[in-house]
Amino acid sequence: MRWVYIEDIVGHSGREVEVRGWIYNKRSSGKVRFLLVRDGTGLLQGTMYSTEKDAPLFLTFDALTQESSVIVRGKVREEKRAPGGYELEISDIEIVQIARDYPITPKEHSTPFLMDHRHLWLRSQKQHAVLRVRAEVVKAIRDFFDGRGFRLMDTPILTPSACEGTTTLFETEYFDQKAYLSQSGQLYNEATAMAFGKVYCFGPTFRAERSKTRKHLIEFWMVEPEVAFATLEDVTELGEDLVLSIIERVLGKRRAELETLERDPKPLERVQKPFPRLKYEEILPRLQEKGSTVKSGDDFGAPEEAILSELYDVPVCVSHFPAAIKAFYMQPAPGRPDLALGVDFIASEGYGEIIGGGQRIHDLALLEQRIQEHKLPREAYEWYLDLRKYGSVPHSGFGLGVERTVSWMCGIKHIRETIPFPRLLYRIYP
Amino acid sequence: MRWVYIEDIVGHSGREVEVRGWIYNKRSSGKVRFLLVRDGTGLLQGTMYSTEKDAPLFLTFDALTQESSVIVRGKVREEKRAPGGYELEISDIEIVQIARDYPITPKEHSTPFLMDHRHLWLRSQKQHAVLRVRAEVVKAIRDFFDGRGFRLMDTPILTPSACEGTTTLFETEYFDQKAYLSQSGQLYNEATAMAFGKVYCFGPTFRAERSKTRKHLIEFWMVEPEVAFATLEDVTELGEDLVLSIIERVLGKRRAELETLERDPKPLERVQKPFPRLKYEEILPRLQEKGSTVKSGDDFGAPEEAILSELYDVPVCVSHFPAAIKAFYMQPAPGRPDLALGVDFIASEGYGEIIGGGQRIHDLALLEQRIQEHKLPREAYEWYLDLRKYGSVPHSGFGLGVERTVSWMCGIKHIRETIPFPRLLYRIYP
Numbered sequence: 001m002r003w004v005y006i007e008d009i010v011g012h013s014g015r016e017v018e019v020r021g022w023i024y025n026k027r028s029s030g031k032v033r034f035l036l037v038r039d040g041t042g043l044l045q046g047t048m049y050s051t052e053k054d055a056p057l058f059l060t061f062d063a064l065t066q067e068s069s070v071i072v073r074g075k076v077r078e079e080k081r082a083p084g085g086y087e088l089e090i091s092d093i094e095i096v097q098i099a100r101d102y103p104i105t106p107k108e109h110s111t112p113f114l115m116d117h118r119h120l121w122l123r124s125q126k127q128h129a130v131l132r133v134r135a136e137v138v139k140a141i142r143d144f145f146d147g148r149g150f151r152l153m154d155t156p157i158l159t160p161s162a163c164e165g166t167t168t169l170f171e172t173e174y175f176d177q178k179a180y181l182s183q184s185g186q187l188y189n190e191a192t193a194m195a196f197g198k199v200y201c202f203g204p205t206f207r208a209e210r211s212k213t214r215k216h217l218i219e220f221w222m223v224e225p226e227v228a229f230a231t232l233e234d235v236t237e238l239g240e241d242l243v244l245s246i247i248e249r250v251l252g253k254r255r256a257e258l259e260t261l262e263r264d265p266k267p268l269e270r271v272q273k274p275f276p277r278l279k280y281e282e283i284l285p286r287l288q289e290k291g292s293t294v295k296s297g298d299d300f301g302a303p304e305e306a307i308l309s310e311l312y313d314v315p316v317c318v319s320h321f322p323a324a325i326k327a328f329y330m331q332p333a334p335g336r337p338d339l340a341l342g343v344d345f346i347a348s349e350g351y352g353e354i355i356g357g358g359q360r361i362h363d364l365a366l367l368e369q370r371i372q373e374h375k376l377p378r379e380a381y382e383w384y385l386d387l388r389k390y391g392s393v394p395h396s397g398f399g400l401g402v403e404r405t406v407s408w409m410c411g412i413k414h415i416r417e418t419i420p421f422p423r424l425l426y427r428i429y430p
Numbered sequence: 431m432r433w434v435y436i437e438d439i440v441g442h443s444g445r446e447v448e449v450r451g452w453i454y455n456k457r458s459s460g461k462v463r464f465l466l467v468r469d470g471t472g473l474l475q476g477t478m479y480s481t482e483k484d485a486p487l488f489l490t491f492d493a494l495t496q497e498s499s500v501i502v503r504g505k506v507r508e509e510k511r512a513p514g515g516y517e518l519e520i521s522d523i524e525i526v527q528i529a530r531d532y533p534i535t536p537k538e539h540s541t542p543f544l545m546d547h548r549h550l551w552l553r554s555q556k557q558h559a560v561l562r563v564r565a566e567v568v569k570a571i572r573d574f575f576d577g578r579g580f581r582l583m584d585t586p587i588l589t590p591s592a593c594e595g596t597t598t599l600f601e602t603e604y605f606d607q608k609a610y611l612s613q614s615g616q617l618y619n620e621a622t623a624m625a626f627g628k629v630y631c632f633g634p635t636f637r638a639e640r641s642k643t644r645k646h647l648i649e650f651w652m653v654e655p656e657v658a659f660a661t662l663e664d665v666t667e668l669g670e671d672l673v674l675s676i677i678e679r680v681l682g683k684r685r686a687e688l689e690t691l692e693r694d695p696k697p698l699e700r701v702q703k704p705f706p707r708l709k710y711e712e713i714l715p716r717l718q719e720k721g722s723t724v725k726s727g728d729d730f731g732a733p734e735e736a737i738l739s740e741l742y743d744v745p746v747c748v749s750h751f752p753a754a755i756k757a758f759y760m761q762p763a764p765g766r767p768d769l770a771l772g773v774d775f776i777a778s779e780g781y782g783e784i785i786g787g788g789q790r791i792h793d794l795a796l797l798e799q800r801i802q803e804h805k806l807p808r809e810a811y812e813w814y815l816d817l818r819k820y821g822s823v824p825h826s827g828f829g830l831g832v833e834r835t836v837s838w839m840c841g842i843k844h845i846r847e848t849i850p851f852p853r854l855l856y857r858i859y860p
Contacts, residue, residue: 120816188850
């Protein structure tokens with residue numbers, strides 16, 4: 001008999017098949033027994049019928065507990081009332097293991113309890129939906145860049161120096177020297193962009209920040225495109241197209257998951273380009289009017305992002321920040337060296353910053369000056385300076401955080417559920 | 431005028447376009463000047479014609495050096511003799527930066543010199559070809575698993591315990607505890623496979639091994655599928671299909687790159703399934719006959735892999751290794767508890783092991799015993815043991831190393847060129 005996955009069951013109507021999975025739920029109704037089986041790709045209702053209460057199949061049914069593993073066999077039948085529209089007329093149940101006292105019962109559990117049992121919590125329908133959306137978001141991102149001729153460049157995790165300051169770095173011994181876990185592939189991508197024109201890296205990044213918010217993970221995935229000869233405006237448009245492409249894919253392919261998550265799709269459907277373009281100095285007075293205590297020269301934080309979400313019901317692009325609060329490599333605005341040609345994308349509905357990027361300094365003397373001003377060890381940046389010696393060109397790029405984007409797509413307020421095994425302040429188990 | 435990438439030039443024949451890139455080469459021939467421009471997506475020949483030696487364009491031409499950055503404008507024209515079949519009749523050259531003394535000249539350089547200048551070396555045609563093959567291999571792998579309904583699960587890099595021993599781990603402070611860089615996502619994937627049926631992770635992995643061979647990187651990328659209810663035989667077939675799918679993609683889409691690399695495609699074209707299946711005990715005497723000094727109970731090393739490559743001109747699957755030399759989680763063979771249901775795929779042509787995997791222990795008592803025998807800290811494995819308590823099922827998976835696979839596809843003997851910024855023993859710069 002053929003082993004089929006539940007998501008493929010539609011092609012097997014009328015046939016005898018075998019389904020391998022776990023008991024999700026069961027119930028009795030007179031002479032019928034209903035089993036709800038999950039196999040990781042979907043849920044399937046199995047039915048058994050007998051006039052005798054102690055028919056062998058019924059006795060097996062009685063023994064089954066939540067999350068017991070089974071192989072069930074039977075005939076597939078269309079049944080509109082069943083979840084998914086098909087059911088299995090069970091002729092045989094092979095028990096693989098009876099699960100005793102599965103910890104996650106249908107009752108409410110505390111978040112710390114669920115996080116301690118993350119390895120089992122992943123089996124729930126909600127976590128399924130979130131992680132299927134995540135996988136779709138990742139695929140949408142890769143398809144977007146591959147489809148536009150960007151070359152994937154896997155940049156290193158172990159690096160000899162810091163991209164943006166040294167206070168939030170994980171350090172390790174690398175044989176006879178020190179190494180740090182990468183916070184961004186950007187500097188390396190600037191080298192590969194000069195070699196390949198347009199590139200992206202996509203991997204895990206690390207910030208050893210002692211902050212406990214619902215928008216931060218210690219370990220998170222980021223996609224970072226970098227384009228030679230591109231300006232701030234070019235990559236702002238690229239970011240817009242990327243965000244739209246992700247939304248379109250999720251709405252097109254993951255409607256069922258959004259429904260499971262009770263995520264209203266309308267705020268996503270509303271997103272169109274161009275996104276509002278706001279300059280830091282223009283938007284500052286409006287934020288202050290709305291109650292923000294941010295002062296000129298300050299970076300925006302969660303309160304400012306919240307106000308922006310009230311002012312606009314689509315993502316906004318904030319640019320031209322004070323250079324002093326931005327990274328050392330940011331290109332100054334023409335005629336306004338106190339402003340940086342950087343852009344942040346603030347998601348709608350309060351999901352915060354999802355993209356940060358901008359134009360990089362391409363002038364050697366200016367970059368040398370910045371490295372000195374920021375007291376960075378010049379010898380670690382020699383190779384980075386080389387990029388400004390040998391055919392330097394204006395270039396720009398950005399980073400998009402996967403988990404925040406998934407939070408936004410799913411409409412879930414805490415980022416910890418958007419990755420299989422979240423790494424949080426003081427949490428590294430399981 | 432429209433900025434076009436060289437790889438898209440074919441659609442612009444007869445039109446005026448702008449190409450932005452770097453000088454790859456130049457030469458003169460009477461009244462004609464030839465510029466070879468690279469933009470990361472390809473090489474384009476530009477021509478200029480004048481009867482006057484000091485025509486303004488010719489003076490600009492004279493000033494250009496290798497890797498100077500330029501914007502060239504002109505009309506695209508079909509020209510069979512030009513690389514790529516098109517050339518640009520240059521009407522304007524805008525110099526962005528003149529590169530002085532580009533370190534990588536056409537003469538031979540030592541490997542340490544090239545590795546020190548990896549950020550520039552990436553601009554060469556050979557490195558281009560290798561990394562384009564790499565990007566294609568990665569895409570082929572993702573398409574393979576996505577197309578078969580495997581769910582992508584990004585497993586954590588920062589982990590509280592070791593997957594296979596602790597001697598080759600990078601350690602870091604994780605706030606108030608210790609963390610280690612992941613050597614494999616497998617254990618986590620066993621949890622996600624019980625939730626999603628069939629999953630894969632694909633990310634960087636780390637081994638702090640003090641070995642300096644041409645087949646080892648300190649940081650390398652690995653794809654790891656894991657399938658609930660699958661046996662050793664199931665995942666051996668899956669691995670075969672994966673390898674064939676990668677080969678097919680590279681031969682289909684990266685012929686030009688293989689040609690640049692002077693890689694004979696025949697040994698790849700020859701690979702068909704099924705691959706020879708060899709059991710450890712069967713093949714051991716043949717290896718010894720051929721001069722190997724390996725003794726019964728020893729693991730195979732480079733000499734044994736080399737002999738296997740001589741015996742077979744396709745990849746081989748070696749299985750049923752002595753349990754004592756394999757990881758603690760490996761399922762013993764039925765009736766032969768001294769043998770493990772593990773399989774290694776040895777690539778043809780001497781490229782070594784590209785896949786390692788097998789069936790995992792699903793019995794709780796046996797796994798507990800193994801954890802004790804291997805003196806592993808039980809508390810770190812509690813969640814892993816849970817998977818054997820709550821609906822345990824037989825399951826199997828493997829890991830395929832990306833860089834070794836790329837080496838094999840490209841026919842290059844040292845793995846260091848298969849990743850943009852290799853991490854080797856004592857090398858972490860650039």
